[in-house]
Amino acid sequence: MEGKPNRSNAAIGNKTSFSKKTSKRVWDSIAAYTVQCERCSKWRFIPTKEKYEEIRERLAEQPFFCETAREWRSDLSCNDEPDVIQDGNWRWAIDKPSIPQPPPGWQRILRIRAKGGTKFADVYYVTPSSKRLRSMTEVQSYLIEHPEYPCLTASQFSFQIPSPLEENYVRKRHARSITLHGDTTMRVNPTSWVGTLLHMLRIQLKVEVCEGSSAC
Structure with missing residues (x-):
């Protein structure tokens, strides 16, 4: 399948919801979710964010195949054509596996920053009462202050962000040395090094950019 996929069948547009209490918009920067087949390496669209989060959480233990879809x-x-082929029409990012699904009633929101910043994206959680938590410290404080969530722990939350496939999307940091074994060292660029590792994880996102240097 060349070019853009059929949005009506597969891609997920910006999801907007309104809290009756705050009337604030809550949305992702993600327009489509895809996972790569372990056998044929073709990319398959995932129909909903919830299904994608379920697959992502288990991907390390349960590889994805076309039959899964x-x-x-x-x-x-x-034998079917891929749902999408990487090209210049879309902006892509490689996500990380094993990120826990949000607790029932919670949302995990990913907002992509504009090109040229020092960070690709921001993650925050939206509680059932529409409060936004932007760090693990805020999550821990919230759980302490709200004993009505006795079964929730910090291990059920993750602020890991995807890595952009577009080269130089994030302003590169200076290279640094790391020790591999014994006295062996190598110079690495943190951004490109992480991106190389994430390519192996076979999860991909189509993202839409939040204009500005920080999350909207």
């Missing part, structure tokens, strides 16, 4: 596309196989 038969839950929502009953006739899909590795």
Whole structure:
């Protein structure tokens, strides 16, 4: 499949919801969720954010295959064309696996920063009461202050962000040395090093940029 995919069947546009209490918009910068088949390496669209979060959490233990997508596309196989091909029409980022699904009633929001900043994206959680938590410290404080969530722990939250595929999207940091084994050292650029590792994780996002240097 060349060019842009059929948005009406697969891509997820900006999701906007309104809290009756605050009337503030809560939305992601993600327009589509895709996962790569472990067998044929073709990218498959995931129909909802919730299903994507479920797959992402278990991906390290349960690899994704085209047959997995038969839950929502009953006739899909590795013989079918890929749902999307990487090109210059979309902006892509590689996500990390094993990120826990948000607790019931909570949202995990990803907002992409504009190009040229020192950070690619910001993650925050929205509580059932529409309060936004922007760091693990805020999550821990909130759980202490709200004993109505006795079963929740900090391990159920993650502020890890994806890595952009577009070179130089994030302003590069100075290279630094790391020790591998014994006295062996190598010079690495933190941004490109992380990006190389994330390429192996086979999760991909189509993102839409939040204009400005920080999260909207």
